[in-house]
Amino acid sequence: MCTLHPEEEAHLMAMASGGQPTRTASPRPLVTASIAAPRSLFDVCWDDVLIPQVAVYLSLKDLFNLRCCSRTAQRFVEAALEKRQELHLSGNNTKNIDVAFRVLARCCQRLEVLHLACCRWLTDELLLPLLANNKKRLWAVNLNECVNITALSLQPIIVECKELRVLKLSKCQWLTTGAVDALTLHQSKLVEFDISYCGAIGERCLIIFFRKLNKLTVLSLANTPSVTDQVLIQIGNYCRELEHINVIGCAAISDYGVHALTVHCLRLRTLLIRRCPRVTELSLAPLRQRRLYIDRPQPDVGLNAYNLNDFYPSDFLVY
């Protein structure tokens, strides 16, 4: 939609044609018909000005308020939403958010980043239409703690989002071995993966998963009971670009698994390993030499070398 008036178009054509733009006197009469002023905001060109220069800097709330103003405003906002590339609704559980999401699911066509963590209102019925419209470009999907969706919504993400790099599914109790197997089969570019608190996943599918998805740099497996030393050995052998790993509360791992990470993951910068009772300083000491961040405090050994309590004042009385 362009709002140039015919006189303005003619003027721009004359300027562009390269004719003599300056002259010693104006042949136009001084009294000319006044050019109609833009009557409203939407007379300004949408594609060149309003959408890329104004709408992208407005929040979703502002866009929906603008959408309520008139029919033209509604069409404008929906045109702006069509070009939107990021959707950040994490933690948003306000009234009417599901109705707004239906509008977003209908309008958005070019989403690349989708953050919907902790959205208790989110259901398969709401999410599937949005995924159907945006599956080609999505590369970051955050569904942490979306407890009311099921693997039905995950299927188009796994099968059809070929550019996926970030997938967060923490506290999704509905995540199963089958879903991880499907991820192993269909995905190959994941660099960030979060399956914390997913108790229904088996060990075997994880071993195969990390053998295939070997580009991971950020990994969270916190409180997932099926994470064993064998899983960590596979991670160490195949995911050598790993930089940040979270295994808090993985009670099944021990020094053998951490040693595998130590030997092979040379770029490791963060190791979160609280509440792993079978991991001792024997395997952590080499990692501390590399000055990476470990959230378990180092035991204080050096200062206890000399027990100051061994000295008693009475010893000096001998002299």
Add this chain to the structure above:
Amino acid sequence: MVTPTIKLESSEGVIFPTEVRVAMVSETIKTMLDHFAVQNDENAIVPLHSVSTFTLGKILAWANHHKDDDDQSTEGEELKPRRPYAISPWDAIFLMVNSTTLLEIILAAKQLQIKGLLELTYNVVANMIRGKTPEEIRFIFNIPEDVSPSVDGELRWKDLFLWPMDF
């Protein structure tokens, strides 16, 4: 040496004698002058048929105030995504105008390709929308209300317009 000037003519035929350096903030005028080398022609008149007298006066006031800015040297930054920035007090007062005038300035600055003024006006428009209710936005921008429950029916109206979101 006399400062080189150029005469700009508004759509109503009013002549604005302008320093060439000030007029150069407009890429359109700059291109004309570069191509036709008329900087020394004291009688040269550049007609701007699509810019009204009031709007041209506002634009030249802004250009005169910002003639020493380094706008030209920041053209490379156009490839970077723009971030909303704080509007200077002078600019804020300068653009404390009604929405019709602001939109006229946008259209004129776009035709004259004055990049700094365009970015400023875009930010002002975004700020005029940010945090406002639909009634306020309608009032600020003279948006006619072309929908009502009696015309569209209650159910369709509710579906068509999500009344103000609280998220």
